[in-house]
Amino acid sequence: MTAPRIAPLDPEHLAPKVRELLDALPDTALRTANITTTLARHPELLAASFPLSTMLLYAGTLPDRDRELVILRTAHLAGSAYIHAQHVRIGHLTGLTPAEIARTAAGPGADDWSAHEAALLTAADELHHHACISEATWQRLAQHYGEQQLIEVSVLAGHYRMWAAALNSFGVTPDPAPPTAEREVSDATG
Template identity: 45%
Template sequence: MSAPARIPPGGFRELGPINWAIAKLGARGIRAPRFSLFNVLGRHRLLFPVWLPLSGYLLYAGKLSRRDAETVILRVGHLRECEYELQQHRRLARSRGLDAQFQARIFEGPDAEGLSDRERVLITATDEFVVTRGVSPQTWQALAGHLSTQQLIEFCFLAAQYDGLAATITTLAVPLDFPD
């Protein structure tokens, strides 16, 4: 059983018309009656619309492939034990070609059988970034062998974004959108 929400999801009055409309569109996008994350974060009427473009860029339009981005996001969610983040991104990852078997490899870690060198180094770099708040020179060199300069910068932003988001979700006890 999850903890009660520290800040309950808001409706029209708490979110205001713009954030409410964004939350409604988001809920439609995830095929749920409510997008709890947006209905909670949207209660900060100024911060939410500032945060959203960066988050959207990293998730939908960044320089990393969607497969690489989901690999990093799923690993962060696993490391932070953030069921909300995992629930959302298990579904999204499936739509981006990361089946349940591949997701299990991500959760197992960089030594899992069947991972490519690129996938191993992405998972290793994510582990280091989240756990030590940095990436070792050896891992960075390996990562740089697979990613461009822009992708390396984006990797750092993506890992930091989802690490911070997992901490925020957990701290606020954001309710699951799909409680089953």
């Protein structure tokens, strides 16, 4: 797609109800992000989507690094340039190296993943392709996680798969990297 099917609203033209929702976001960059300003065209859906998205990203039980591995693999599998670009930035902040982020595209069979990391990536693959985590993968994850975290892995992958389908269909383009994120990525890569 060369242009969005549904263009983001100019932040200056947001309805007061939408502005109120956005002002409550913990991440100020998200207030003007293309995903947010596109969804602002459907204020009820925008409002309904915030609680789960916010919980998974800011208050989940998974370690941040593990969460980002699942999201990056899901974004790759779903072909979501938007989610991938956003979570490359977030992944760096959680301690993922540029090489690890790039390696998520190769999947769980790539060299240098720990057994636990490979299980997370396998779970993302299985959820994407079969809508179910296999028993073997579930048992490997259960060696590190309790019930809440196991639930969260499944919901996290499904949530980002849903957003990938929507964003790909809308034609939402990646946001420009903030100058500090560009510097952090540059510093991390050498």
